[in-house]
Amino acid sequence: MYEKDGNKYFVVDSHMHYWDASPANWVPGQEQYAKGWIECFHAYMGLGPPETHWPLEKFQKYSEDDLMSDLFEKGHVDVGICQPTYLKQWYTDGFNTTERDGALAEKHPGQLRTNTRFDPRDGEAGLEQLAADVERWHPVGVKLYTAEWKGESRGWKLTDPEAYTYLARAQELGIKNIHVHKGPTIWPLDKDAFDVADVDHAATDFPELNFIVEHVGLPRIEDFCFMATQEPNVYAGLAVVIGGLMHARPRFFAKVMGELLFWVGEDKMTFGSDYGIWEPKWQVEGFVDWEMPDSEEFSDYPRLDVDGKKKILGLNAARLYDIEVPADLQIADASAPAAQDAAVGVGGPT
């Protein structure tokens, strides 16, 4: 919980990680990829305030104590949702597996929850593994990384027939939330790997599932926004938006927020720190203090008030994850489900 100027914010960090990218976990022969991946993440940390930067060694493998302190003691977070990313082609025990997240979450019930993941290229065995993971760890969501390398494959799309099989199975198993993370590679390489059109199709065909597009489709915000206006079950995950822009590029941060408020609406935007890329403390505090600039170039955009910030920082994700919010941290209309049709139309040129 974060309190500022008499306002109390319930904070759900809906996109955070607990990874091991230390050299001891690098697959022999794949070291350059394992190293390249974590150094790329580390460069993102460089977009946050300098006093929050970590040395690479800590960044490769931070401790449970680091995480618990950075989120819950210093970072104002009430509940964190761990999002796994396997990358077993490069990391021997995986970069950040359901087991690793789940074991941590079991030690800190009430504060941490884990999601799981699937990879539609894993066939029947993967479907069985998904069922076993759901039974063992009770996730409400999955994190899907479409650009993951597997053997010769350079990724997959949500519209692949196998992916539909997995989505249907996940829904049967009680999964509600699909966090989608686009990356730079996908087969075939001559297509745009960041394209979000496959999310559009899957969201239409699985209306009972929620699709949270992480980092709002960056670097394809425009395609994401346009798609999200048409799909009531598509959400904007703000990981990277706040962490990568609010400090480093405040003017563009305001514009991206303006576009998201304009096209997607404050009922369908969710905070995620992307920890350990960025600590939540400065993001939560900065976001609460943030206001849309008044100058002409921002005049098209909706404003964001205290209630809107409360929704984005925690109440929207609490609804998606059935997290109980103390009465004094709710807002007047928070108990009602998002008025999805209205949200689509907020300021949008429909």
Next chain:
Amino acid sequence: MSAAAPGAVVRPARSDVLRALDAVRDPELDEAVTSLGFVASYDVAGSTAEVHLRLPTYFCAPNFAFLMVADAYDAVSAVPGVERAVIVLDDHFASDDINTGVAARAGFVGTFGDEAEGELDDLRADFVRKAVLAGTDRVCRPLLAQGEDVLTLRLGDVPQSPELDRLRDRRAELGLPADDASPLLVDVLTGEPVSRDDQRMYLGRARLARVNIEANTGICRGMLAHRYGTTEEETQ
């Protein structure tokens, strides 16, 4: 160059190589690799020009990386006096494939084999269309602030500016109308005029396309500065 006598050996100038690279753009960001700081070094030895390119991350999308290396190869090869162009992409997961493939003029499919189904012309065109939308916003903003009805304007009605020149260039590149008589607002797929009904949505998408490109450019600049310890001013 024009002063060289017929038959004389033209020695390429280092500055000509840099000028040639000014015409090479990052297709996603619609900006020159020189102003983005993506040129790590460039040098001329005899008739050989060698250019090293660098990108913000090890995992930048390989298709766009390939386009930049291939475009740099073509641009530098066309510099008078350059007999051999060597373009090296540094520090990228696909560096070896891309450098070898471009040097062998193998094309994208020849470079990536089964990993690619086709060449990159469609991908490039998709991003030029986005650049046209973003460029339309750049040209329209000041006009809208003055209360102009941009739907009725033709390119020839718009005051000269670098933004207008750039918009015309990108439209011409796609084969869209770019002469004085053509409308300021055109469908980026068909080149047809935008209707009054569609105007608001069109301008909204144009603004969004520009915000996307500018936000991405900001992130890329920050990542590059972190990766190579450059200041962002050095790369602007």
